[in-house]
Amino acid sequence: xxxxxxxxxxxxxxxxxxxxxxxxxxxxxxxxxxxxxxxxxxxxxxxxxxxxxxxxxxxxxxxxxxxxxxxxxxxxxxxxxxxxxxxxxxxxxxxxxxxxxxxxxxxxxxxxxxxxxxxxxxxxxxxxxxxxxxxxxxxxxxxxxxxxxxxxxxxxxxxxxxxxxxxxxxxxxxxxxxxxxxxxxxxxxxxxxxxxxxxxxxxxxxxxxx
Numbered sequence: 001x002x003x004x005x006x007x008x009x010x011x012x013x014x015x016x017x018x019x020x021x022x023x024x025x026x027x028x029x030x031x032x033x034x035x036x037x038x039x040x041x042x043x044x045x046x047x048x049x050x051x052x053x054x055x056x057x058x059x060x061x062x063x064x065x066x067x068x069x070x071x072x073x074x075x076x077x078x079x080x081x082x083x084x085x086x087x088x089x090x091x092x093x094x095x096x097x098x099x100x101x102x103x104x105x106x107x108x109x110x111x112x113x114x115x116x117x118x119x120x121x122x123x124x125x126x127x128x129x130x131x132x133x134x135x136x137x138x139x140x141x142x143x144x145x146x147x148x149x150x151x152x153x154x155x156x157x158x159x160x161x162x163x164x165x166x167x168x169x170x171x172x173x174x175x176x177x178x179x180x181x182x183x184x185x186x187x188x189x190x191x192x193x194x195x196x197x198x199x200x201x202x203x204x205x206x207x208x209x210x
């Protein structure tokens with residue numbers, strides 16, 4: 001019997017192992033990734049620390065405003081009366097408007113200074129505190145703690161702070177009798193700085209009055 005040899009064609013690629021790429025080892029890669037992750041974490045922690053520090057300290061110094069004429073406002077005071085900026089300026093007294101909150105650390109630092117300044121200068125200036133983002137209970141406790149006697153209130157403080165472009169507390173505006181903003185100060189005031197600012201304010205008001 002004749003045996004016929006049969007050849008069966010094998011499909012291309014069938015039964016053949018897919019060639020593997022060469023095994024390139026990078027022993028430095030895990031260490032590099034760990035270092036990069038570490039830098040990211042440290043960077044985020046530094047940003048967090050900076051943000052918290054800025055929140056507590058605030059940016060201290062003079063600041064420009066996009067307008068020269070002070071927006072008029074009415075503020076409901078804690079004693080039930082109403083402070084009107086236009087009436088104060090019309091009476092011949094320049095105004096010092098201080099935005100603050102009971103939870104603000106720099107506000108606590110400047111509170112005794114503002115009160116003593118008010119006691120010495122109440123015949124020639126008007127000083128008013130605008131309490132923002134606070135509760136009446138905490139604000140009143142703050143005023144009692146520091147013996148604050150100059151007018152303070154929170155009624156309509158939200159729209160007032162928006163009108164003035166308030167970005168943080170404390171912020172202080174010095175307004176001459178003609179309504180011109182003489183100076184804006186971010187952060188806690190100092191005794192020497194405040195005395196200088198008040199002299200500037202009184203001179204500007206005298207000039208405005210002719």
